[in-house]
Amino acid sequence: MSSPTLTDKVSKMIHQDILNGELKPGQKLVVADLKQKYNVGASPIREALVQLSWTKYVSLEPQKGCWVAPVSITELTDLYESLRFVASVLIKQAIEAGDESWELDVLTSFHKLSRIKLSKEDFDWSEWEERQHQFHISLLEGAISKNMLNFFNDLINQVKRYRYYAVVNGLDSSAYNLDEYEMIMKLVLAKDADKAAEKFDLHLHRTMEQIQEVIEAAA
Structure with missing residues (x-):
């Protein structure tokens, strides 16, 4: 061996x-x-x-x-529907149970994300994807359900392959909206669980639609 x-x-x-x-x-x-x-x-x-x-x-x-592994609209939809369901529960748990250390992690991960320049000339998409990935994880790590967190991490790692596929096949920096991430962060830190969950869900759904468009165009 x-x-x-x-x-x-x-x-x-x-x-x-x-x-x-x-x-x-x-x-x-x-x-x-x-x-x-x-x-x-x-x-x-x-x-x-x-x-x-x-x-x-x-x-x-x-x-x-x-x-x-192939990519498909069917799998993409299944992954994101599962991700959105789990994320909705976890973000509310995190807001209720998260401590100051968790809040600092959320703030720090957003700050790192915001440092990436979104201009087409200077855009480092691989670094953006990694920092965005970490921002998504940090939002939910304050939750108390460790089994559900593990499931979320498994889903988001599978989704990561689709996100990279979309960028490799034509998705550019214009698809990213830093204001959306900032709004999610502010709602989380303001402990507005319902609005934070709603905004995060819309963000995930919009991302799924962007990836779907790339897959359909490449077919």
Whole structure:
């Protein structure tokens, strides 16, 4: 068995190449090709692909092979409907139970997000996506339901693949509205649970529609 450290490293490299679009949805993943690409042995490649199948970035079929997980409107809708349902519960829990440390995390994550320039010339979309991802997580981490938080984290990591797919395939910085994020933050810190949940839900739904448009255009 290969070293867990090497397997994790290979898994992260394949994961990033899927996000960046170097490995495309539906592309067959051949161990021999990946060995050459990442300059490692077959064993860590196979173990990394199994790891990525757990997070649904990779599809494995016994005796048939392995592929980058496809994208589809059906899965996108299912992911976002599930995400919106869970997020609505968690954001209200977080506002009710979150302490000062949680509030500071929300404020800090928004501040980091707001530092990204949204102009087309200077826009660093990968950094924006990572900071936005962290902002979404920080909003809900004050919630008391750890099982539901784990479910949310699983969903948002699957959604992350779709968000990156949209950017790689044409979504630009004009789709992002920093004022929307600021409003969500202010409602959360003002402890306005109903309005915060409503605004966050609208934000998630709008994002889903943007990604859907990209998928339909690429079809």
